[in-house]
Amino acid sequence: xxxxxxxxxxxxxxxxxxxxxxxxxxxxxxxxxxxxxxxxxxxxxxxxxxxxxxxxxxxxxxxxxxxxxxxxxxxxxxxxxxxxxxxxxxxxxxxxxxxxxxxxxxxxxxxxxxxxxxxxxxxxxxxxxxxxxxxxxxxxxxxxxxxxxxxxxxxxxxxxxxxxxxxxxxxxxxxxxxxxxxxxxxxxxxxxxxxxxxxxxxxxxxxxxxxxxxxxxxxxxxxxxxxxxxxxxxxxxxxxxxxxxxxxxxxxxxxxxxxxxxxxxxxxxxxxxxxxxxxxxxxxxxxxxxxxxxxxxxxxxxxxxxxxxxxxxxxxxxxxxxxxxxxxxxxxxx
Numbered sequence: 142x143x144x145x146x147x148x149x150x151x152x153x154x155x156x157x158x159x160x161x162x163x164x165x166x167x168x169x170x171x172x173x174x175x176x177x178x179x180x181x182x183x184x185x186x187x188x189x190x191x192x193x194x195x196x197x198x199x200x201x202x203x204x205x206x207x208x209x210x211x212x213x214x215x216x217x218x219x220x221x222x223x224x225x226x227x228x229x230x231x232x233x234x235x236x237x238x239x240x241x242x243x244x245x246x247x248x249x250x251x252x253x254x255x256x257x258x259x260x261x262x263x264x265x266x267x268x269x270x271x272x273x274x275x276x277x278x279x280x281x282x283x284x285x286x287x288x289x290x291x292x293x294x295x296x297x298x299x300x301x302x303x304x305x306x307x308x309x310x311x312x313x314x315x316x317x318x319x320x321x322x323x324x325x326x327x328x329x330x331x332x333x334x335x336x337x338x339x340x341x342x343x344x345x346x347x348x349x350x351x352x353x354x355x356x357x358x359x360x361x362x363x364x365x366x367x368x369x370x371x372x373x374x375x376x377x378x379x380x381x382x383x384x385x386x387x388x389x390x391x392x393x394x395x396x397x398x399x400x401x402x403x404x405x406x407x408x409x410x411x412x413x414x415x416x417x418x419x420x421x422x423x424x425x426x427x428x429x430x431x432x433x434x435x436x437x438x439x440x441x442x443x444x445x446x447x448x449x450x451x452x453x454x455x456x457x458x459x460x461x462x463x464x465x466x467x468x469x470x471x472x473x474x475x
Contacts, residue, residue: 277317
């Protein structure tokens with residue numbers, strides 16, 4: 142694949158995640174019955190995203206500022222720097238992120254700010270840039286995702302870090318030869334912590350098996366919500382397995398997966414955004430989405446894709462150099 146081709150696939154992911162976020166916004170918090178009553182079948186959108194998209198952009202900027210592993214402290218510093226922008230649209234942000242921002246402003250250490258946070262999708266929803274700068278390296282993507290997600294989720298909410306790691310690993314694996322949604326899901330399961338990740342692993346495996354055995358979207362949606370609905374609808378233990386399940390149900394086709402997510406109800410914008418990022422790595426986005434976004438948003442997405450591609454290339458070169466040094470040491474040449 143050419144560099145231009147890779148940038149196009151990065152662009153597809155940026156756009157698909159933003160469109161999913163925007164398309165799912167009107168149905169967020171609604172039941173499937175309410176979605177059908179008010180919208181019928183939602184297949185269009187306005188704008189280019191909410192908090193999911195902004196947090197992903199901030200993370201992408203953070204990752205592009207270094208060619209090495211990014212710590213949660215660096216991620217915290219970037220979020221704090223964007224505090225005015227976040228507060229200006231605080232009605233679109235989940236409480237966990239707003240608490241994080243204000244704790245950082247008050248002087249709490251980054252290692253402390255996640256204490257007391259409820260389960261949410263606040264890390265998984267924006268983790269896809271980690272996959273792109275670790276292109277074709279799902280284990281590295283999962284490792285980086287675990288580090289960053291701990292800024293928001295610890296202790297009894299730390300299954301949310303598994304959710305972020307699974308999504309990062311799956312999207313990274315989508316760039317491997319002959320990748321399919323099935324192979325990406327298998328990679329995601331294998332990237333999880335061997336023991337601590339068991340709770341999320343079991344949920345993801347059950348959800349993907351349910352999707353594979355469902356006769357229709359409605360069949361999957363109704364069965365899934367009966368079995369997986371959590372007290373907090375944005376809990377990553379509910380949203381991320383849903384995104385994977387819908388991606389499988391759509392056979393990796395991005396337009397179908399995003400529409401499935403947007404019409405799913407509950408945390409529909411986040412589910413559609415994550416399903417979009419996952420399937421955007423595998424299939425082409427519709428021209429209609431690009432037309433609806435408008436020139437400014439398209440240019441912004443292509444610019445971000447280019448920045449992430451440049452960062453991925455720099456990281457690959459640095460890793461190659463590190464391996465050369467290690468090989469030379471082991472051979473006794475240094």
